[in-house]
Amino acid sequence: MREFLPNGRLEMPKVLRLNKGTEEGTRELLKFLLENKKVKGVFTLIKLDQSGGVAYSLVTDSDMIENALPLFPLMPANAAKMLSRLTLVEPATEVIAAVVRPCELRALTELIKRNQGNLENFLFISPTCGGVYPLKMAVEGNIEEKLPQYWDAVKKGEIASDIRPTCAGCEHFTPYNTDMTVALIGNKDVDKQCVISLDTDKGEQFASGMPGEIVEGGVESEVIKGLQSKREVQKKKLFDELGDDGFDMQKVFEKCIGCRGCSKICPVCYCHVCFFDSGGDEHPSCYYETELEKTGYARVLPAPVFYQLVRLFHVSMSCVGCGLCADVCPVNIPLWAVSLKIGEAVQQSFDYLAGRNIEEGLPITTFRPEEFDGVAD
Amino acid sequence: MAFSQKGAIFPVKQGAQDGILDFIKQALGKDCFDAILVPAKVPGTESFTYLLIRDEALLKNAYPLPPVMSVQGAKAISSLTGRGKGKKRIAALVRPCEARATVELFKLGQVNLENIFLISIDCPGALPLAEWAKDPKKAEDAFSEVLKGGPSESIRPICQICDKFSTTGAEDLHIGILGAKAGSIFLIPHSPKGEGILDCIGISAEADISEWKSMVDKLTEMRGEKKRQAQTELAAKAVGLDKLLDTFSKCINCHNCMRVCPICYCRQCFFDSDSMKFDFEDYLKRAEMIGGLRFPPETLLFHVGRMLHMSLSCVSCGACEDACPTSIPVAQVFSLVGARNQEAFEYVPGRSLDEPLPLRVYEEEEFEEVEQSYAGVSAKREARDA
Numbered sequence: 171m172r173e174f175l176p177n178g179r180l181e182m183p184k185v186l187r188l189n190k191g192t193e194e195g196t197r198e199l200l201k202f203l204l205e206n207k208k209v210k211g212v213f214t215l216i217k218l219d220q221s222g223g224v225a226y227s228l229v230t231d232s233d234m235i236e237n238a239l240p241l242f243p244l245m246p247a248n249a250a251k252m253l254s255r256l257t258l259v260e261p262a263t264e265v266i267a268a269v270v271r272p273c274e275l276r277a278l279t280e281l282i283k284r285n286q287g288n289l290e291n292f293l294f295i296s297p298t299c300g301g302v303y304p305l306k307m308a309v310e311g312n313i314e315e316k317l318p319q320y321w322d323a324v325k326k327g328e329i330a331s332d333i334r335p336t337c338a339g340c341e342h343f344t345p346y347n348t349d350m351t352v353a354l355i356g357n358k359d360v361d362k363q364c365v366i367s368l369d370t371d372k373g374e375q376f377a378s379g380m381p382g383e384i385v386e387g388g389v390e391s392e393v394i395k396g397l398q399s400k401r402e403v404q405k406k407k408l409f410d411e412l413g414d415d416g417f418d419m420q421k422v423f424e425k426c427i428g429c430r431g432c433s434k435i436c437p438v439c440y441c442h443v444c445f446f447d448s449g450g451d452e453h454p455s456c457y458y459e460t461e462l463e464k465t466g467y468a469r470v471l472p473a474p475v476f477y478q479l480v481r482l483f484h485v486s487m488s489c490v491g492c493g494l495c496a497d498v499c500p501v502n503i504p505l506w507a508v509s510l511k512i513g514e515a516v517q518q519s520f521d522y523l524a525g526r527n528i529e530e531g532l533p534i535t536t537f538r539p540e541e542f543d544g545v546a547d
Numbered sequence: 548m549a550f551s552q553k554g555a556i557f558p559v560k561q562g563a564q565d566g567i568l569d570f571i572k573q574a575l576g577k578d579c580f581d582a583i584l585v586p587a588k589v590p591g592t593e594s595f596t597y598l599l600i601r602d603e604a605l606l607k608n609a610y611p612l613p614p615v616m617s618v619q620g621a622k623a624i625s626s627l628t629g630r631g632k633g634k635k636r637i638a639a640l641v642r643p644c645e646a647r648a649t650v651e652l653f654k655l656g657q658v659n660l661e662n663i664f665l666i667s668i669d670c671p672g673a674l675p676l677a678e679w680a681k682d683p684k685k686a687e688d689a690f691s692e693v694l695k696g697g698p699s700e701s702i703r704p705i706c707q708i709c710d711k712f713s714t715t716g717a718e719d720l721h722i723g724i725l726g727a728k729a730g731s732i733f734l735i736p737h738s739p740k741g742e743g744i745l746d747c748i749g750i751s752a753e754a755d756i757s758e759w760k761s762m763v764d765k766l767t768e769m770r771g772e773k774k775r776q777a778q779t780e781l782a783a784k785a786v787g788l789d790k791l792l793d794t795f796s797k798c799i800n801c802h803n804c805m806r807v808c809p810i811c812y813c814r815q816c817f818f819d820s821d822s823m824k825f826d827f828e829d830y831l832k833r834a835e836m837i838g839g840l841r842f843p844p845e846t847l848l849f850h851v852g853r854m855l856h857m858s859l860s861c862v863s864c865g866a867c868e869d870a871c872p873t874s875i876p877v878a879q880v881f882s883l884v885g886a887r888n889q890e891a892f893e894y895v896p897g898r899s900l901d902e903p904l905p906l907r908v909y910e911e912e913e914f915e916e917v918e919q920s921y922a923g924v925s926a927k928r929e930a931r932d933a
Contacts, residue, residue, distance in 0.1 A: 211834060216841070218796055228830060231838030246799055252842040259826040309797060309874045424592040425680060427617045429870045431801040443815055452626065455633030458599055462582055462635070466602030470584070471626040472618065498801045498872040501617075501680040 179369050186350075188364040188382040195364025195382075196240045196269065196295070196352055202380050203267050204232040209293060209376075210264035213253065214240045223308045226252050228266070240269040240295075241354065243302045243320055243333070244313060248437035248492050250277035254287035261288035267376075269295045269352075271302075272345040273492040276525020277437035279347055280488035283532050286440045293376055295366075296345035297352040298394060300324040301337025305497040327356045327393035329400055336493030336506035339405030341398050346526050349373035356393025408507045419475050422508065425501040428472025432495035432505055433481055438488040438524075446477060482512050487534060488524045489513030554723065554735035554756040555745050562694065563724045566732045567611040567640070567668065570722075570748070572603055574638070579747035580664055581635040584623060586613040593683040597623035599637065611640050611668060611722075614690035615679045619866045620645030621652050621809035628659040638664040638744070642673075643712055644864040647897020648809035650717045651860040654904050657812050664740055669713050669724040669763070672699060672706030676869035705865035705878040708774035713763045715898045720744055726762035733759050778883050785880050794880060795850055797873040800843040804867035804877050810857040818849050850877075854884050859905055860896045861885035 188195040203209045216227040217237045224242045226249055229235060249270040256262070270278070275296050281287050300323065303313050316332060323330035329338050337343075345351055350373040353365040368374045368384070377384065412422065430446060433439045445451070451473060461468035489509050496505035517523055520533035520541075559566030571583050587598040587608040595613040597620065600606060620641035627637065641649065646667040652658045671693050678701075679686035689701045699707060706712075714721035720741035723733030733756050736742040745752050785794045802818070805811045817823065823845065834840035861881050868878035889895060891914075892905035 211831060213842075216839065223797055226842040227839045228834045228842060229839035230831070230835045234839045247843060255824070255843070256830055257827055259824055260828075262827050264831060305799070305872055309872075421592065424589055424594040425617075427676070427807060427870065429801075429803040429806045431803040431806070431870070431872065434803075434806075435799070435801045442819070442821070447815060447819075449814065452630060454630040455628060455635075458627055459633050459635050462599060462601045466600070467605050468599040469589070470597045470599060470618075470623045472596075498799070498803065500676055500803060500870045500872055 180371070180374075182386070183351075183367045183369045184374060184384050185353075185387045186364075186366040186368060186377050186380060186382055186384050188366075188380075189362070190364055191361045192352060192354060192357065192364045193239065193241045195366070197235055197238050198364075199295070199366065199377070199380060200238060200240065200267060200269070201232050201235045203293075203376060204230075204235065206379065208265070209267045211266045212238070213249070213256075213266055213268040213270075214238045215242050215244075215246075215269070217242075228256070241297055241352065242313075243300065243317075243330075244305070244308050245271065245274075245302045245492065245494060245497070246305070246308070248277055248435070248494050249274040250281055250437040251435075253278055253292075254281045254437075254440070257288040257290075258286060262291040265291045265293060267293040267295060269297075271299050271492075272296055272343055272348075273299070273340065273490045273525075274437070275345055275347055276342065276490040277488075277492060279525040279528050280438050280490065280532075281440060282528060284438075284440060284488070289528070293350075293372060294345075294348045295350045295352060296348040298345070298355040299337075299340075299343040300330055300354055301333035301340065301343070303332060304334050307332070321360055324354050325356070325358050325360050327397040327400075329397070329404060334493050334497065334506065335404075335408050335504075336491055336496065336510060339401055339408045339506075339510060340491055341401050341405065342490075342523075343397070343401070344394060347528060350377065355397055405510065409511050411504065412507050412511060417508075419478070423474040423478050423503060425503055426472060426474030426478070427501060428474070428477070429500060430477070431498040431500070435494045435498050436481075436485060437490070437492060437494070438485045439481065441484075445480060451476065478508075482508070485509075486513045486516040487520070487522070487532065489517075490524050552756065552760070553752050554733045554754055554759070555750045555752045556727075556731045556754045557734050557750065559730050559732055563727075563732055564610065564612055564694065567722055568606055568609060570732075570734065571609070571611075571638070571640070572606060573748045574744055575601075575603055575606075577747055577749075579744045580638040582637050583609075584620075584627065584637055584639040584641075585609045585611060586620075586640075599627065612642075612671065612694065614674050614686050615676050616642065616645075616673045616864065616866060616869065617676065619648060619807065619809040619864055621648030621658070622807075624649050624663065625652055625658045625809075625812070628663060629657055632659040632661045632663075634662070636662050636664065638666055640666045640668065642670045642864075643667045643714065644670070644709070644862045644897075645809070646718050647711065647715055647862040648860075648864060650715075650897040650900055651810055651862065651904075652812065653900060655810075655812060655860070660900075664720065664744060665718045666720045666722065666741075667714055667718045668722040670706075670709075672702030672709065672712070673865070674701055675703050677874075703865050703868070703878075704777075704876070705863055705868060705882060708770060708777045708882075709863060710767050710770040710774055711863075711897075712766070712770070715895070717897060717899050723756065723759040723763075725766065726758035726760075728758075735759075777879070778886065781876070781879055781883055785883070791851075792847055795847050795875060797875055798846040798850070799873060800846050800849065801872060802849075803870035803872065805849075805853060807866040807870045808853075808857065809862070809864065809866065810860045811853065813856075817852060818845070850880075854881060858885040858888045859892065859894060861889075862896050 200212045212229045215224040320330045349370045351367040458468045491510040493506045582601040719738045721735045863882040865878040
């Protein structure tokens with residue numbers, strides 16, 4: 171595996187320490203950035219009024235930061251998709267600080283490689299991520315009561331119970347291309363002390379002047395390593411549920427009703443017109459008549475295996491395992507396992523990891539004179 | 548609507564579902580049509596979909612009344628015939644709301660009914676898709692209770708207030724279950740095509756069906772009352788901008804509701820098009836106006852836009868609500884809006900193939916109250932220009 175040191179990342183980053191809870195400290199930082207006009211806007215999760223849920227928002231009024239819940243363990247949308255939308259037509263003309271999860275940052279990196287947005291004028295703040303709860307839990311409105319045990323698990327570097335299977339099996343929970351890292355995993359005083367690593371020069375510049383102390387040191391790494399191996403075990407379990415080698419696609423996808431929410435919500439499924447919206451999968455009536463002659467029956471749309479295969483074919487190289495596809499599936503198809511497993515297999519065969527580094531070219535658009543010799547034979 | 552007052556009584560050995568299959572077998576055997584489009588279990592799985600079946604033996608997988616509506620039947624018919632009629636004569640066995648949606652798609656040019664025999668069945672409702680997805684076996688058991696006439700609390704909220712659970716008269720043939728004596732179902736033809744099927748299997752439609760009619764009327768009235776109540780309650784919670792915002796606050800913009808909607812047929816949704824892509828400055832300005840802009844933006848606008856596009860043809864089938872990952876009562880809200888809009892035009896979607904879509908009909912005198920305000924504007928302009 172080739173090593174990549176993400177762009178501009180300092181080898182010995184300094185750390186900003188605030189004597190308050192991590193979420194409050196992060197909020198304070200955002201407020202500081204807005205009030206001191208270091209940024210024009212902040213992109214973060216905001217508490218929705220009554221329903222108990224959160225939504226991403228582009229906030230320009232520093233008073234509104236009071237409602238920000240930048241570290242709330244829920245992913246109502248993949249931030250990469252939102253930031254791509256924000257910068258698709260033109261790059262940001264003002265500086266925006268964005269608090270996003272590591273997988274969202276990776277997805278954004280993939281989208282940038284695919285010309286679906288722009289990183290210019292962004293300051294990225296990303297936590298070491300403890301995972302998020304399923305959307306359905308937010309709908310039922312009982313995430314609040316889970317929070318104490320969530321933060322307890324985060325402190326200890328354990329896997330919080332009931333987080334989404336895809337998060338429980340995610341090893342890439344430390345951010346790759348961020349300017350600041352909010353230390354959560356293994357931060358024993360997560361509710362008393364806010365520790366933010368300033369990973370790039372840009373991160374240091376923006377934090378300067380912030381009340382609190384800036385000292386030498388990094389984020390906790392032993393606990394992170396420990397969690398990584400716990401998550402790996404969990405991932406294997408998840409893969410095993412699908413079957414040892416390969417899996418029965420007919421069985422896994424059988425319940426699909428063809429709503430294609432998995433595609434609409436996927437950060438890397440960016441086609442402006444999906445093949446399956448273009449009529450590409452429609453057939454003239456003679457097709458069905460031929461099928462009838464051949465087998466005595468024909469299945470009319472949706473064709474789940476075909477659809478899912480095409481989608482995997484398109485996105486697996488850039489899949490970051492964010493899990494939203496499974497979250498929105500109305501019939502509970504275990505897409506977390508499918509996306510993660512296929513994504514990993516495809517990416518590993520190219521020594522690639524989606525979203526690891528912006529400089530790392532997409533394998534399918536990068537020519538290497540020597541690769542896949544076996545296929546060449 | 549004038550329904551035919553006569554029908555045929557078809558003998559049934561076991562339950563209604565088996566009786567319907569028996570009827571199909573006979574009709575297929577006698578070549579009354581070439582194949583049947585019917586909800587069926589995907590062989591070897593627990594899932595339901597629409598299968599086009601020619602071979603009698605394969606009918607063992609068919610479930611004329613499946614516990615869930617995993618695919619809207621009108622969409623299945625549109626898949627089959629959307630690119631033109633085929634050579635085969637196909638009978639499509641669907642729920643009444645699916646038949647009504649098919650009629651609407653016909654008016655919208657999305658299905659070809661020339662070689663289709665549209666057959667509907669008295670519908671007991673369907674279970675919420677989520678319940679079935681959690682435990683298919685349990686759902687099937689619960690639904691068999693519903694089929695036996697057990698308590699209907701387990702069916703979807705939108706089905707519980709459905710007052711169009713039987714024929715609207717636009718189908719070729721309707722299968723009546725309500726009011727039928729044990730061991731029989733009614734076959735009620737509504738068109739020469741439907742009569743043709745009965746002729747073909749050699750039974751006449753001369754039997755009295757008033758038992759069925761009076762049961763349908765009774766239940767229609769009960770459901771209608773329930774619907775009025777439910778809609779009044781919902782209106783108190785969902786009508787008005789603030790309440791609408793609340794109702795849809797959990798929307799994550801996945802567009803599942805649009806994708807499964809039988810009426811939403813646009814190739815490219817306006818909300819997926821370039822018209823809805825704005826530049827950074829635009830988003831920033833909108834954020835600054837109110838202090839913060841939610842992302843994805845325009846979630847409520849999407850729903851209002853969709854209402855504007857399809858509510859006149861909304862058949863309240865509930866597919867949208869089934870597919871919503873955040874449990875928004877989409878179908879109930881759309882059904883409420885649909886009912887109001889349809890009432891304004893005295894239009895009932897799916898009632899008749901000949902009744903044109905209201906927006907395509909010019910009537911010299913309608914909505915005068917709207918006209919007035921424009922007349923006022925133009926009078927002012929004329930006065931100014933003079």
